[in-house]
Amino acid sequence: MSTPNTAETLPTTGPAGGAPASPGGVAVLECDDVCVHFGGVKAVDGISLQLLPDTIHGIIGPNGSGKSTLIGAITRLTKLTSGRLLFDGEEYQSSPASVVARKRVARTFQTVRLLPDLTVLENIQLGADGRTHDEGPRPNLLKRLLGKQISPAVGEAIERTNLQGFESFYPSELSYGTQRRVEIARAISTGPRLLLLDEPTAGMNQTERAEISALLQSLRTGGLSQLLVEHDVQMMIDTCDHVFAMNFGKLIAEGRPKDVVQSPQVQEAYLGRKWRDHA
Amino acid sequence: MSSFYLTNLVLVQATITGLLLALSIQVPIRMGVFSFAGAGAYGFGCYAGAILVLDYQMAAVPTIVITGLLAGLVVLVVGLLIAKLNGLYLAMATVAFCLIISVVAINGGELTGGSTGRYGVISDFTMGHMFAIGAIALVLVALSERGKLGRRVDAVREDPELAASMGINVRRYRLVAFAVSGVLGGVAGAMNILVRSAVSPLDIGFPLIVLALTMIIVGGSLSWKGAVIGALIFTWLPDLLAVVGEWQELIYGIIVAIAAVLLPRGLYGVYVDTKRSVLRRRRQEATDKATAQTPPPTSTGDTTDIDRLAPEMEAQR
Amino acid sequence: MQDVLSVVSLGSIYLLFALGMSLTWGTIDVLNFSHGSIFMFSTFTAYLLLGSTALPFLAVVAVAVAVGALMSVLIQVLAFEQIIKRARTKKNAEMQILIGGIGIAIIPLAIAQHHTKSNPFGLRESSFSVDTWVVGDLRITNIAVMTIIVALVLWLALALWLRRSRNGLALRAIGVDAEVASLMGVDRRRLALVTMAVAGGLAGLAGVLFTFTLGAITPESGDTLLVKAFAIIILGGVGSMRGVAFGAYFLAACEVWVLTQTSGSWVEAVSFGLIFIVLLIRPAGVFGRKEVRRT
Numbered sequence: 001m002s003t004p005n006t007a008e009t010l011p012t013t014g015p016a017g018g019a020p021a022s023p024g025g026v027a028v029l030e031c032d033d034v035c036v037h038f039g040g041v042k043a044v045d046g047i048s049l050q051l052l053p054d055t056i057h058g059i060i061g062p063n064g065s066g067k068s069t070l071i072g073a074i075t076r077l078t079k080l081t082s083g084r085l086l087f088d089g090e091e092y093q094s095s096p097a098s099v100v101a102r103k104r105v106a107r108t109f110q111t112v113r114l115l116p117d118l119t120v121l122e123n124i125q126l127g128a129d130g131r132t133h134d135e136g137p138r139p140n141l142l143k144r145l146l147g148k149q150i151s152p153a154v155g156e157a158i159e160r161t162n163l164q165g166f167e168s169f170y171p172s173e174l175s176y177g178t179q180r181r182v183e184i185a186r187a188i189s190t191g192p193r194l195l196l197l198d199e200p201t202a203g204m205n206q207t208e209r210a211e212i213s214a215l216l217q218s219l220r221t222g223g224l225s226q227l228l229v230e231h232d233v234q235m236m237i238d239t240c241d242h243v244f245a246m247n248f249g250k251l252i253a254e255g256r257p258k259d260v261v262q263s264p265q266v267q268e269a270y271l272g273r274k275w276r277d278h279a
Numbered sequence: 280m281s282s283f284y285l286t287n288l289v290l291v292q293a294t295i296t297g298l299l300l301a302l303s304i305q306v307p308i309r310m311g312v313f314s315f316a317g318a319g320a321y322g323f324g325c326y327a328g329a330i331l332v333l334d335y336q337m338a339a340v341p342t343i344v345i346t347g348l349l350a351g352l353v354v355l356v357v358g359l360l361i362a363k364l365n366g367l368y369l370a371m372a373t374v375a376f377c378l379i380i381s382v383v384a385i386n387g388g389e390l391t392g393g394s395t396g397r398y399g400v401i402s403d404f405t406m407g408h409m410f411a412i413g414a415i416a417l418v419l420v421a422l423s424e425r426g427k428l429g430r431r432v433d434a435v436r437e438d439p440e441l442a443a444s445m446g447i448n449v450r451r452y453r454l455v456a457f458a459v460s461g462v463l464g465g466v467a468g469a470m471n472i473l474v475r476s477a478v479s480p481l482d483i484g485f486p487l488i489v490l491a492l493t494m495i496i497v498g499g500s501l502s503w504k505g506a507v508i509g510a511l512i513f514t515w516l517p518d519l520l521a522v523v524g525e526w527q528e529l530i531y532g533i534i535v536a537i538a539a540v541l542l543p544r545g546l547y548g549v550y551v552d553t554k555r556s557v558l559r560r561r562r563q564e565a566t567d568k569a570t571a572q573t574p575p576p577t578s579t580g581d582t583t584d585i586d587r588l589a590p591e592m593e594a595q596r
Numbered sequence: 597m598q599d600v601l602s603v604v605s606l607g608s609i610y611l612l613f614a615l616g617m618s619l620t621w622g623t624i625d626v627l628n629f630s631h632g633s634i635f636m637f638s639t640f641t642a643y644l645l646l647g648s649t650a651l652p653f654l655a656v657v658a659v660a661v662a663v664g665a666l667m668s669v670l671i672q673v674l675a676f677e678q679i680i681k682r683a684r685t686k687k688n689a690e691m692q693i694l695i696g697g698i699g700i701a702i703i704p705l706a707i708a709q710h711h712t713k714s715n716p717f718g719l720r721e722s723s724f725s726v727d728t729w730v731v732g733d734l735r736i737t738n739i740a741v742m743t744i745i746v747a748l749v750l751w752l753a754l755a756l757w758l759r760r761s762r763n764g765l766a767l768r769a770i771g772v773d774a775e776v777a778s779l780m781g782v783d784r785r786r787l788a789l790v791t792m793a794v795a796g797g798l799a800g801l802a803g804v805l806f807t808f809t810l811g812a813i814t815p816e817s818g819d820t821l822l823v824k825a826f827a828i829i830i831l832g833g834v835g836s837m838r839g840v841a842f843g844a845y846f847l848a849a850c851e852v853w854v855l856t857q858t859s860g861s862w863v864e865a866v867s868f869g870l871i872f873i874v875l876l877i878r879p880a881g882v883f884g885r886k887e888v889r890r891t
Contacts, residue, residue: 077440077444096443096448097440098449099446101445101446101447107444109441115430115441117437125430126431129430130447149426149427170555170559173559
């Protein structure tokens with residue numbers, strides 16, 4: 001990478017809420033006219049957007065509006081039909097997904113995807129295994145060979161996601177909400193510069209949602225850029241600094257969460273023209 | 280002990296070659312690559328070993344090393360050709376590869392000895408060599424199941440997409456799986472010819488695939504321990520079952536069928552699952568006691584879509 | 597001209613054998629690797645019966661078809677249904693069915709090998725005798741004519757059944773999307789059993805006709821045919837009825853051609869080579885339907 005890394009590791013503490021998006025900041029990620037078409041279906045159709053450091057971005061939109069596909073395209077797990085992707089100003093739309101991940105782009109998936117034969121601790125360590133930006137002495141060879149080495153980032157991620165006590169559990173023993181938190185912990189333990197979360201609170205109750213919201217806000221320092229896909233509009237308003245609204249693969253609005261939610265295009269997308277005319 | 284060892288020397292040798300053959304199928308399976316190319320590499324190794332010793336008067340160790348590397352290379356090339364395939368298609372393409380090796384062996388003229396094969400392969404190979412090579416292979420495979428590499432191999436098998444999003448180059452892992460399987464199969468084949476001294480086209484081919492597969496299926500496909508269990512059972516069982524009489528083949532078949540249907544993770548998998556469920560029960564008891572005093576550390580997610588929609592609607596009004 | 601005749605009769609045997617495998621793979625996603633041992637064992641049962649009584653041709657056929665269908669259904673109930681019930685993902689189930697099939701195939705093979713000491717066995721004791729007819733320069737046996745007719749008629753009947761009948765439609769629906777088919781009220785279990793029975797019956801029929809043609813088969817004959825059938829199916833395209841016929845006669849033509857050009861020991865390599873070439877160039881097969889993309 002030619003650009004210097006501003007963020008080394010995640011902060012150990014972070015005040016929740018407050019910090020506004022830095023408008024003058026250089027974009028971590030930029031999508032330029034990105035299209036993903038499956039045959040005749042235009043899942044993502046000409047999206048251009050910028051994701052800034054120290055900012056929580058959100059995408060709202062009805063089911064099938066292309067939100068998850070866009071995340072897939074950004075991580076390069078989904079093939080782009082056309083358009084450009086830039087990370088730190090460098091084009092990467094032809095790099096494979098694993099190379100993108102090594103640029104420290106982490107994601108969670110819409111469905112829980114934990115490895116069933118690994119414990120919670122090992123699942124999270126899988127994320128930290130990919131870290132190449134850590135400095136300091138390498139752990140001793142014997143320990144590494146025997147697989148006993150656990151990265152400091154894992155302990156930190158466990159603490160942040162409130163998973164203490166679950167380390168030796170297997171995913172099948174956990175409730176759905178807890179499994180989702182393990183997924184988030186795994187993504188955090190990679191030490192991301194861009195964190196993409198695809199419906200992280202699906203299947204969680206209100207208390208757990210509030211916890212996740214607070215967690216994401218506590219991560220909003222050290223240059224981390226976040227992109228959150230959610231259905232829960234209230235959570236978006238509480239959590240995000242900047243919201244994009246999508247429908248039929250296109251951006252229909254963006255701006256401050258409250259403004260976007262109240263904009264006529266978004267209301268129409270969610271509830272239909274008829275409803276709006278009546279209202 | 281030593282008399283037992285001497286009378287069963289053939290079985291000890293067969294156990295080691297069988298183990299390496301089983302590992303050559305198991306290593307790719309652990310990475311989610313259903314390749315039987317290891318069995319083809321074994322056949323290749325038998326012949327390459329015979330040719331190097333008979334036609335080039337090579338000593339045992341260089342023969343094994345060269346054969347292993349050649350087999351690894353051949354299987355890697357096969358892997359490059361078929362890397363795009365998946366599941367059944369990949370499996371069958373590698374079966375075809377194994378069978379092509381047998382047809383080539385039949386038609387190889389003087390080099391492979393046609394349908395009689397090659398015989399009289401005598402070299403300076405000792406049991407010491409054999410134990411050392413077997414041990415090295417086993418240790419290397421065992422290490423690949425631990426720590427970072429072990430986790431990454433798990434990820435590549437269970438969820439390649441997730442693996443890629445963790446920065447793992449899935450294609451490279453799969454190709455390495457092919458190469459390693461080729462080396463293991465080739466070395467197993469070379470050792471086999473050095474202790475048996477003869478090989479014919481009948482010794483390689485479809486039954487070899489079945490043998491390697493049965494070892495893995497009965498023993499367990501996800502750990503080297505499974506391969507050891509499988510190699511032990513299927514090398515020694517026919518001998519022990521001789522007591523049972525002439526129906527040993529049938530019993531052998533029934534064991535395989537039952538394991539394939541009921542125990543897809545093999546005997547070792549049964550052990551792991553039992554250990555895990557005991558652990559879980561203990562934890563359950565512990566938390567049951569704990570909940571008497573404090574609330575559980577987590578609550579289950581029970582919100583429905585309607586619950587989630589409600590604040591959404593509110594916000595829009 | 598004699599060569600063309602050889603191609604047609606060899607291809608017809610292949611077609612009969614591959615038809616059952618293609619049917620189960622294309623509709624209920626079962627690539628049954630014990631199909632070869634069903635083929636062998638149903639013939640073996642007929643052979644055992646002939647040891648005690650001389651049966652007419654049709655009785656031999658009936659026995660083999662019944663045994664084949666029964667074995668096939670048993671395997672489905674005892675093994676494949678259990679695997680599908682337990683498997684975590686569809687991909688796992690597919691692979692486990694392949695492995696389970698290979699495992700189960702050992703049992704009938706072991707029984708037959710034990711009884712025959714791995715020697716070839718035939719159906720000579722039947723009251724049916726193989727005659728050779730000479731028409732001009734052409735020589736053809738009555739069994740070859742029968743094989744060709746039976747193969748083509750059954751192929752056509754099966755294709756029509758799949759296309760026209762209610763059950764056929766339901767089966768094709770399962771092949772495309774099992775879940776939706778279930779929602780539409782298709783009884784998957786019953787249909788799967790019927791399909792397996794038909795496939796097993798075809799294997800038994802193919803076994804008897806093949807054995808009469810060759811005079812005798814060995815217990816291991818099923819293994820080679822299995823790989824050939826796989827080549828045929830992927831050459832034509834999984835799930836395509838036209839494809840399986842094309843594949844069978846194409847493979848037969850290639851083999852006969854190689855046989856006339858070389859000493860004969862390369863014949864076996866044709867099908868294995870074909871598998872490789874098809875998978876590399878056109879994995880969907882000649883008549884294969886394109887994979888439907890689902891999000």
